[in-house]
Amino acid sequence: MDYVAVIAVEVLNAIATLVLVSIGLAVIFGMMRVINLAHGEFIMLGGYAATMAVKWGIDIWLSMLVVAPLAVGLAGAVLERLVIRHLYGRMLDAMLATWGLSLLLVGLTTAFFGTTTQGVQSPLGATSIGSYSVSLYAAFVITMAAVVCLLLYVLLRHTHFGLRARSVMQNASMAAALGMHPKRTYAVTFALGAALAGLAGGILAPITGVVPTIGVAYVAKAFITVIGGGTSILAGTVAASTVFGTVNQLVSFVATPVIGEVALLAVAMVLIRLLPQGITGRFFRGRI
Amino acid sequence: MDVSEKAMRKHLPTFACLVAAVTAICVLPSAVETFTLVEFTVYAIMAIFSLSLAFAWGYGGILCFGQAAFFGAGAYAYAIGVLNVGESTVAMLLAVAVPMLLATVLGYFMFFGRISDVYLGVVTLTVTLILYNLANSTSGDQYRIGAAVLGGFNGMPSLPTLNVPGSPGRLLDSVQMFQVCVVCLASVYIGLRALLSAHFGRVVVAVRENELRANLLGYDARKYKLGAFVISGGIAGLAGGLFANWGAFTSPTVFGLAQSAQAIIWVIVGGVGTLLGPVIGCIAIQWLTAYLGTIGWVNPNLVLGLILVLFVLTIPKGLAPILFMPFQWLLRQRSQVGNHEGRIP
Numbered sequence: 334m335d336y337v338a339v340i341a342v343e344v345l346n347a348i349a350t351l352v353l354v355s356i357g358l359a360v361i362f363g364m365m366r367v368i369n370l371a372h373g374e375f376i377m378l379g380g381y382a383a384t385m386a387v388k389w390g391i392d393i394w395l396s397m398l399v400v401a402p403l404a405v406g407l408a409g410a411v412l413e414r415l416v417i418r419h420l421y422g423r424m425l426d427a428m429l430a431t432w433g434l435s436l437l438l439v440g441l442t443t444a445f446f447g448t449t450t451q452g453v454q455s456p457l458g459a460t461s462i463g464s465y466s467v468s469l470y471a472a473f474v475i476t477m478a479a480v481v482c483l484l485l486y487v488l489l490r491h492t493h494f495g496l497r498a499r500s501v502m503q504n505a506s507m508a509a510a511l512g513m514h515p516k517r518t519y520a521v522t523f524a525l526g527a528a529l530a531g532l533a534g535g536i537l538a539p540i541t542g543v544v545p546t547i548g549v550a551y552v553a554k555a556f557i558t559v560i561g562g563g564t565s566i567l568a569g570t571v572a573a574s575t576v577f578g579t580v581n582q583l584v585s586f587v588a589t590p591v592i593g594e595v596a597l598l599a600v601a602m603v604l605i606r607l608l609p610q611g612i613t614g615r616f617f618r619g620r621i
Numbered sequence: 622m623d624v625s626e627k628a629m630r631k632h633l634p635t636f637a638c639l640v641a642a643v644t645a646i647c648v649l650p651s652a653v654e655t656f657t658l659v660e661f662t663v664y665a666i667m668a669i670f671s672l673s674l675a676f677a678w679g680y681g682g683i684l685c686f687g688q689a690a691f692f693g694a695g696a697y698a699y700a701i702g703v704l705n706v707g708e709s710t711v712a713m714l715l716a717v718a719v720p721m722l723l724a725t726v727l728g729y730f731m732f733f734g735r736i737s738d739v740y741l742g743v744v745t746l747t748v749t750l751i752l753y754n755l756a757n758s759t760s761g762d763q764y765r766i767g768a769a770v771l772g773g774f775n776g777m778p779s780l781p782t783l784n785v786p787g788s789p790g791r792l793l794d795s796v797q798m799f800q801v802c803v804v805c806l807a808s809v810y811i812g813l814r815a816l817l818s819a820h821f822g823r824v825v826v827a828v829r830e831n832e833l834r835a836n837l838l839g840y841d842a843r844k845y846k847l848g849a850f851v852i853s854g855g856i857a858g859l860a861g862g863l864f865a866n867w868g869a870f871t872s873p874t875v876f877g878l879a880q881s882a883q884a885i886i887w888v889i890v891g892g893v894g895t896l897l898g899p900v901i902g903c904i905a906i907q908w909l910t911a912y913l914g915t916i917g918w919v920n921p922n923l924v925l926g927l928i929l930v931l932f933v934l935t936i937p938k939g940l941a942p943i944l945f946m947p948f949q950w951l952l953r954q955r956s957q958v959g960n961h962e963g964r965i966p
Contacts, residue, residue, distance in 0.1 A: 368742075433930035
């Protein structure tokens with residue numbers, strides 16, 4: 334029984350991590366059909382922002398949950414202005430340009446911070462379920478994923494900004510004709526997506542540590558989760574994360590983590606083959 | 622324009638390529654030092670790899686984010702083959718055949734499932750990651766194929782390199798290796814040109830231009846895309862096999878994202894939709910990376926990223942149209958002079 338509970342926590346943790354890592358990308362993709370391949374580097378920047386803030390003596394919770402998203406959101410706004418803005422509607426070009434940005438950011442951070450892993454102490458200890466020890470931080474990650482989803486739902490569903498954003502998402506030219514500013518909405522959305530990536534980076538920093546090349550590990554997973562989920566931002570991300578996270582963690586338990594990773598990717602391929610529009614192209618249509 | 626001049630214009634790039642290849646083979650080995658020649662060898666190998674993506678992306682319209690999958694499959698197929706057979710000819714054939722097989726399976730899965738653009742990018746990227754993870758996890762003696770120990774993260778060191786076909790004892794030296802690579806590059810280039818002017822190539826381009834229209838005209842677009850993808854995979858495999866030869870070594874990094882990313886950068890810098898452009902782009906970028914490595918104060922990633930962003934934003938067609946402009950202008954002048962009487966003003 335305890336063993337089942339431990340596995341359940343681990344599976345939930347895997348799902349929550351996937352949700353956190355991909356929600357920022359999903360916001361950007363769902364809203365403006367831009368696949369941001371620099372997403373992994375936004376996560377990495379979030380990690381660095383949190384680590385640096387802790388080093389300067391800022392409280393660790395504040396650094397993870399406030400400093401990291403703010404810093405990366407700001408960087409996202411600047412990059413949107415400089416690069417992404419010129420590429421709306423050119424999906425492949427946007428993908429290539431953001432890939433260039435990703436290399437650029439890796440190069441910059443390597444130049445500044447070097448290639449050694451920097452870390453922060455995990456602020457939470459462990460607790461035990463029966464005779465098994467479980468990290469409390471896993472519980473924190475799960476809670477944060479739920480909170481982020483809830484806040485995003487409220488933002489998109491019950492605020493003025495959300496209404497505008499959803500209208501631009503459904504039909505940008507119609508929204509423009511009705512007096513909204515799709516470009517402005519896009520800019521805000523991109524910054525929001527970047528901030529969410531920064532938050533993920535901050536939260537995951539104590540678990541993984543940060544190196545300039547850490548983004549690569551995240552971007553592929555996030556990319557796959559978002560495409561697997563389809564165009565609905567929340568429903569798609571949560572659904573795809575649940576499928577992929579469960580498969581990954583269960584197979585990891587049975588075999589090795591590497592095989593678990595491979596199983597995740599294989600399932601993703603089959604899923605995209607069966608549902609080319611993603612899960613939300615078939616189920617939960619039209620949800621956020 | 623009379624027939625011979627038309628033929629000349631059509632075959633001009635092929636002739637130019639032959640002349641360049643023969644010059645490189647005859648002159649370079651005596652003109653430069655061995656170190657530089659070895660450097661040039663890897664440029665030629667990577668140019669073959671660049672051509673494989675240039676064909677799939679520029680002419681087939683298949684933007685493959687995981688071209689490294691075929692490159693790596695070629696490298697590993699060569700390594701495993703040569704260690705088991707003890708002779709390089711069969712291993713080189715395997716290095717082309719195995720990636721083609723992989724491309725057939727993957728292409729069937731994608732094109733017959735009507736997966737397109739971004740989704741195609743995800744699937745190819747995913748396959749590369751799977752192969753990377755698998756190749757990384759094979760450390761330990763229990764992972765062996767015949768006589769070949771896969772070696773996981775450390776890769777497979779001290780592979781036997783190319784030998785004269787039929788006599789395993791006579792290995793090629795670095796000059797001969799360079800010549801083989803240049804011959805391969807020239808043959809791939811000329812072969813692709815020939816393919817593109819043949820019926821198959823024209824249909825592939827038609828499918829890129831408008832898949833629906835090609836279908837309505839009675840061509841099964843899926844089959845042509847699959848064909849183009851398999852050919853591209855085979856070329857990438859050839860490059861991978863030669864690369865394993867070049868360093869007498871292969872490791873999981875051949876499957877890495879960086880490998881795929883490089884190829885995309887070469888093609889976009891050189892010019893999508895041309896063959897010569899990506900070769901030039903590949904050599905220029907490789908030279909630049911090597912140069913930046915020697916001066917050492919700028920990170921090569923930073924420069925590559927900046928180049929990619931700038932090209933996408935400002936020169937999305939790449940260098941090729943700019944580089945070819947003088948030649949095209951010259952040709953136009955010539956044909957105007959030659960045709961002066963026959964043309965209605």
